[in-house]
Amino acid sequence: MPGRSGPLSAVRSKLDTDSPLSAPTLRWGLLAVAVGAVVAALITVLLSGFDSGRVEAHTPGGAQPTGAVAGAAFGTAKQGDCLSWSKGNASDLVKVECGSKHLFEVTADIDLSKYPGREFGPGSRFPDSLRFSELRDEHCVSAAQTYLGGKFDPRGKFVVGLINPGEAGWKAGERTLRCGLQVTGSAGTATHPIAGSVRSTNQSKVFDVGTCVGIARNLPTDPVECTQPHAFEIVSTVDLGARFPGGPPTKEDQDKVMEDQCAKDSTDYLGSPDALRNKTLTLFWDFLDTRSWLAGSQSLNCLIGKGADQEGFATITGSARGDLQIDGQAPVPPPNNGRYTPPPLPGAAPPVIPQPR
Structure with missing residues (x-):
C-alpha cells in the first residue's frame, strides 16, 4: 500500500x-x-536591524566593543554568545545564558570595514535586505559550518541568520555584523526560542x-x-x-x-x-x-x-x-463490508488483490 x-x-x-x-x-x-530557511534569505527583520548573513570573521579573543547605537549586547556579542529579546524591533536585545531559552546564537562577528573597496566605507548607504542576504550567504553559512565542526544540517531546524547594527548604527559608523543560528517561522520573520546551545542540540x-x-x-x-x-x-x-x-x-x-x-x-x-x-x-x-x-x-x-x-x-x-x-465537515467513515481497495497514491502501482478460486 x-x-x-x-x-x-x-x-x-x-x-x-x-x-x-x-x-x-x-x-x-x-x-x-x-520554508523560513528560504524566505529568511529575502527578508530583513529589523532589530536595530535584524537580517538573516561574512567578510572577515573574528572569533579568537572575543569581539571588540562596537555598536554603541545598536546597543552594548549587540556590540560585544562574540562567537558562542546567545541573544534574546521580547520586543518586535528587538530594541531590548540582551545576552543570556545559552542553557536558557534564547533566539539567536552567535557563530562569528563580521567587520565590514575590512571589506575591499568603498561599498561599506564612511558615509556609505545602509545596505538593503538583498545585500545583507548576500553577505549572510557569502559568510555566515561557512561560519555556521565552522562553529558546528562541519555538522550543520541545511534541512534541519536551524537556519543561518545575520544581525546588523541597524540604520542608525550604520549612520554612526558601525560596520560589525553578527552571524548566528536561529529557528524561524514559516514566513521567515518570526523567531522561535532555542533551549540549550545549538552545538549540543x-x-x-x-x-x-x-x-x-x-x-x-x-x-x-x-x-x-x-x-x-x-x-x-x-x-x-x-x-x-x-x-x-x-x-x-x-x-x-x-x-x-x-x-x-x-x-x-x-x-x-x-x-x-x-x-x-x-x-x-x-x-x-x-x-x-x-x-x-x-x-x-x-x-x-x-x-x-x-x-x-x-x-x-x-x-x-x-x-x-x-x-x-x-474542510469544515465531520469525516464520514467508509463502509466496512469486509473488503476495500483504497485508491493508490499518485505514482503508486495498484495493489494486487488475490482472486477467490
Whole structure:
C-alpha cells in the first residue's frame, strides 16, 4: 500500500477513501514547514536591524566593543554568545545564558570595514535586505559550518541568520555584523526560542508529539493549537539512528521502518486500529538525506493529515484524538463490508488483490 514519489512517503489507512494529493506537491508541502530557511534569505527583520548573513570573521579573543547605537549586547556579542529579546524591533536585545531559552546564537562577528573597496566605507548607504542576504550567504553559512565542526544540517531546524547594527548604527559608523543560528517561522520573520546551545542540540526538524502544524493555502505553516486550522498532527518521533547504526540508510530502508512504526504509533496515539480509517486520515513522513544524517539529524516525525481535493493538505480543525472536521465537515467513515481497495497514491502501482478460486 505504500505510495512514493520523491522524498516524501505516505501510507494510506486501509479504508481511506480520498487520495487527491500530488506527491511532489506533498513533498514541498511538508518541507514548507522549513520554508523560513528560504524566505529568511529575502527578508530583513529589523532589530536595530535584524537580517538573516561574512567578510572577515573574528572569533579568537572575543569581539571588540562596537555598536554603541545598536546597543552594548549587540556590540560585544562574540562567537558562542546567545541573544534574546521580547520586543518586535528587538530594541531590548540582551545576552543570556545559552542553557536558557534564547533566539539567536552567535557563530562569528563580521567587520565590514575590512571589506575591499568603498561599498561599506564612511558615509556609505545602509545596505538593503538583498545585500545583507548576500553577505549572510557569502559568510555566515561557512561560519555556521565552522562553529558546528562541519555538522550543520541545511534541512534541519536551524537556519543561518545575520544581525546588523541597524540604520542608525550604520549612520554612526558601525560596520560589525553578527552571524548566528536561529529557528524561524514559516514566513521567515518570526523567531522561535532555542533551549540549550545549538552545538549540543539535535538538529532534526521534528515537533513534539501532539503538535498540530498550521495551514495556509493548503501548505503547512507553524505549530498552532489543534483547535485551530491545521495541516497535520504529530503522532510520534522515530529515532532512525538506533535502527541503522552502520551509516545512512537508503530512502527505501527508511520507508520500511517508518511504515511499520508509524502505523503502530498512530494506533497507540489514536487509541484504536480503526481510528485512522474512520477519520479518513493518512499517515505521512519525510526522509533523511545523507547530509542531514552525517550532520547528526537522525529523527523523523510520523504525522497524520489528509490530502486536499486539488493539491497540498486539507484543512483540519480539532485533534485527531477527538472530534475533528476536515474542510469544515465531520469525516464520514467508509463502509466496512469486509473488503476495500483504497485508491493508490499518485505514482503508486495498484495493489494486487488475490482472486477467490
